[in-house]
Amino acid sequence: MSTQGPVRAPISVREVCEFIWDLERRLALLDWREGDAYPWPAFRMPFYYWLMQRVGTFEHPHPGTSRSRLEKLRHHAGNLTSLLGPRNPWFGVRSGRAVLIPSGRKVQGGDLYSDQLRLELGEAVSVLEDSGQRQTGTGTASLDAWVSLASATARALSAHSRLRRAAPILAVADATARQFGLNARDLPRLFAKETLQFLLLRGAMRRLLRWKRTPHLYLVAGYTRAYALAAARDCSIPVTELQHGTITPYHLGYSYPGRPQVPYAPQELLTFGRFWSESTELPAQTRTRVIGAPYVKRLAETHSGPRDSGSVVFSSQGVIGRRLFDFALETARLLPDRKVVFRLHPNERLESYETLLNTLGPPPGFSLSHQSPNVFALLASAEAQAGVFSTTLFEGMALGTRTILIDLPGVEYMKPVLDRGDAILVDTPEAFARRLAEAPLARDRSAYYADPVSKIVRPDTP
Numbered sequence: 004m005s006t007q008g009p010v011r012a013p014i015s016v017r018e019v020c021e022f023i024w025d026l027e028r029r030l031a032l033l034d035w036r037e038g039d040a041y042p043w044p045a046f047r048m049p050f051y052y053w054l055m056q057r058v059g060t061f062e063h064p065h066p067g068t069s070r071s072r073l074e075k076l077r078h079h080a081g082n083l084t085s086l087l088g089p090r091n092p093w094f095g096v097r098s099g100r101a102v103l104i105p106s107g108r109k110v111q112g113g114d115l116y117s118d119q120l121r122l123e124l125g126e127a128v129s130v131l132e133d134s135g136q137r138q139t140g141t142g143t144a145s146l147d148a149w150v151s152l153a154s155a156t157a158r159a160l161s162a163h164s165r166l167r168r169a170a171p172i173l174a175v176a177d178a179t180a181r182q183f184g185l186n187a188r189d190l191p192r193l194f195a196k197e198t199l200q201f202l203l204l205r206g207a208m209r210r211l212l213r214w215k216r217t218p219h220l221y222l223v224a225g226y227t228r229a230y231a232l233a234a235a236r237d238c239s240i241p242v243t244e245l246q247h248g249t250i251t252p253y254h255l256g257y258s259y260p261g262r263p264q265v266p267y268a269p270q271e272l273l274t275f276g277r278f279w280s281e282s283t284e285l286p287a288q289t290r291t292r293v294i295g296a297p298y299v300k301r302l303a304e305t306h307s308g309p310r311d312s313g314s315v316v317f318s319s320q321g322v323i324g325r326r327l328f329d330f331a332l333e334t335a336r337l338l339p340d341r342k343v344v345f346r347l348h349p350n351e352r353l354e355s356y357e358t359l360l361n362t363l364g365p366p367p368g369f370s371l372s373h374q375s376p377n378v379f380a381l382l383a384s385a386e387a388q389a390g391v392f393s394t395t396l397f398e399g400m401a402l403g404t405r406t407i408l409i410d411l412p413g414v415e416y417m418k419p420v421l422d423r424g425d426a427i428l429v430d431t432p433e434a435f436a437r438r439l440a441e442a443p444l445a446r447d448r449s450a451y452y453a454d455p456v457s458k459i460v461r462p463d464t465p
Contacts, residue, residue, distance in 0.1 A: 014058045014183065016415045022182055023051065023409075028176060033263055035171045037198070039322050041266035042166075045201040046194055050175070051255045052322075053193060060412045061322035071210040078094060079423035092131055092144040092211055100127035102215060104146075104231055105264060106223040107134025107249050108306050108349065115298040116223050116247045121457050125164060129215060133228070134214075195457050199393040204230035205237070212238045221313050222245045226256030232267035241462075244269040246296075248280040248394040251416040262287045265448055273459065275299070278450040279298035282419040295455035299401050306383040306402070313378035314342040315439070316372075316381055316399070321348050323411050328356065330409055334389075335369035345394070346381060347373040387442045389435070392416035400425060401452040405442035 022394045027033055032043040055061040056313055081275050101124055105114035114121075116384055121128060133146035151179060159168070172194045176187040197285045208231050212220070220235045225244040235242045250257045259265060265286035273294045274280055280291040314336075317331040329344060335343035343366075347353060353373040360371065382388055382399040390396045400406055406426035408417050425445040445451065 005301040014060050016055070016253050017057070019051065019054055019060070019068075020258070022179075023054075026178060027035065030171055032175075033265060034190070037166065037169065038197075040202060040205070040233065042169075042194070042198045042201070044170075044267040045233075045267055046197050048226055049193065049258055050190075051301055053190070054179065055322070056410075057185055057187075062325060063321070064266075079134045081167070089258040090143065090145040092146060092149075094144070096101065099129055099215070099217065100124055101219040102129045102131060102212065103216045103220055104131050104133060104228060106218075107132075108247070114223065116245050117221065117246070119297050119455075120221060120245065123458065123460050133349045136220060140416065145415060146204075146208075149204060149452075152209075153200045153203035156203060157196045161192050161196035163360050164195040164401055165201060166198050167191040169194075181424040189215065192414045200234070201230050205233045208234035212240060219243065221245065222269075226280070229267045230271065236267065241271070242269040242406050243271040243273060244283055245255060245294075246272065246274045246279065249392060249397065249416055250274070250283050251284050251392075251419060253413075253415045253418075254283070257287050260285050262285050263276060264288060276449060276451045276453045278419070283379075293453050293456075294459055295453040296401075299398060300455055302379040303383070303402050306377070306380045308384055309384070311342065311384050312386050313340065314344065314385040314387075316344045316346055316385045316388045316404075318346050318378075318388060318395040318399070319351060319392040320391060320393050320413075321351055323400075324348065325359075325392055326407060326411055328359070330367065330411070330432055330435075331389070332360075332366065334435050337432055337436040342368045343383075344370050344377060344381065345373050348393075349374065361378060372395070376403050387439060396426075396450075397451050400445040401448050403444060403448070405444055407439070407442045 026044070028180045033041070035041065035043055052061065056063065091191045103117060103121060103124070105117045105121075108115065121130065131146050132143055133150055136439050166172070168191070172191050176190040177189065178186040179185070206332055211236055217240065219244045220231065220240050221244075222231055222242065223245050225232055225242070232242055252258050263286065263287070268289050270287035270288060270290065272280070272285065272289050272291045274291050275293070275296040276291055283449050285291070293416040315334075317327060317329055324347075331343060331345045335341070345356070349357060351373070353371065356371055378395060379398065379402065382395070382404050385399075385404055388396060388399040388404045389409060391409050391411045396406060396408075398415070408414055408421065408426045410428055410430040414428065417426065421428055423446070425443060427438060427443065429438055
């Protein structure tokens with residue numbers, strides 16, 4: 004496997020995506036099988052993030068959140084205790100109308116994206132959590148013990164797994180090293196670990212779905228749960244995914260140029276509005292249906308009120324958090340009469356940014372925001388919002404907030420928004436300060452977030 008000189012920069016999201024799409028075509032990665040499994044759909048996003056960090060385009064997604072070995076042991080031990088009580092997935096109702104795997108993002112203990120579905124299905128749905136974030140209320144079971152056991156087992160076995168020698172992954176590693184001039188020798192082991200974990204979880208989920216005799220699987224963020232999609236396919240169970248965030252041509256969880264058949268993809272994707280499916284080529288077998296976003300409508304009504312004409316909110320994301328923070332800080336120095344708020348991603352640590360801010364010195368009007376107040380309240384009262392490709396930007400547009408995009412890695416996600424004229428793009432704090440008054444409103448908010456349907460579940464749904 005070849006290794007060349009230093010990594011060249013900058014390397015854009017677009018360049019990485021086009022490289023991966025080309026690999027998929029040349030190496031027929033979507034058709035690649037290991038036994039009775041298709042490993043590439045499960046490895047596509049881990050590979051993307053590995054590559055984006057390796058070439059230096061993205062940072063660690065959640066800096067400052069790494070745990071010590073003791074903390075990790077305690078975390079896994081806590082997960083294993085879920086097998087001892089009512090949250091064991093083998094306990095409770097054996098059969099019902101559906102199984103739901105909700106989002107890991109909880110607001111006041113609930114999942115914003117699947118709450119309405121859960122209300123419609125009532126006690127007929129089995130709710131399975133796999134993110135370590137428990138949903139409030141009764142009737143939820145936990146897959147966290149499975150995830151911990153599968154992760155530990157996969158890590159132990161990956162060093163000697165034959166999967167490390169699979170010809171397609173060696174070809175991917177070699178092409179990656181040559182294309183970007185980096186050392187990709189650890190990629191086969193990462194592939195082995197991710198694939199072993201996927202196979203273990205797939206087998207466990209397949210047995211559970213058969214035991215529950217469920218006719219339908221609903222889930223959120225399907226690209227992070229390939230094991231569930233694969234298990235449902237094994238059991239001939241239809242899958243419906245609920246949208247939870249951005250779907251764009253450069254989001255590899257959803258974008259498949261040419262619309263090929265993808266082994267592990269939902270039969271149906273329920274979207275917030277027509278924009279998402281119109282702007283992105285989804286897998287061939289995935290049909291879409293617009294259901295709106297009840298949580299956006301509810302929160303927009305709750306937080307309607309006067310705007311602060313001097314307030315600008317920057318929405319952070321872990322993978323570009325530090326660079327966006329520096330940009331926001333310099334913008335605040337150029338706009339001393341404005342209130343500039345840097346809103347952290349829920350998984351970022353406030354203490355890390357507080358330390359950084361104390362070191363650099365806060366300019367007038369600059370502040371950090373984390374968890375509280377509700378981000379919708381923050382956006383609804385702001386004159387303008389700024390960011391790179393956060394889902395929060397779309398939610399802000401739905402609330403009637405003017406939008407400025409920052410030209411940092413990942414802004415390619417937002418190209419369809421720029422093409423529609425619903426935001427402007429700036430590349431420096433000076434340009435931001437100069438063009439703030441030009442920030443537009445979204446002309447048709449319903450394209451992003453349509454009015455919610457009265458019922459999500461159709462009468463003919465199995």
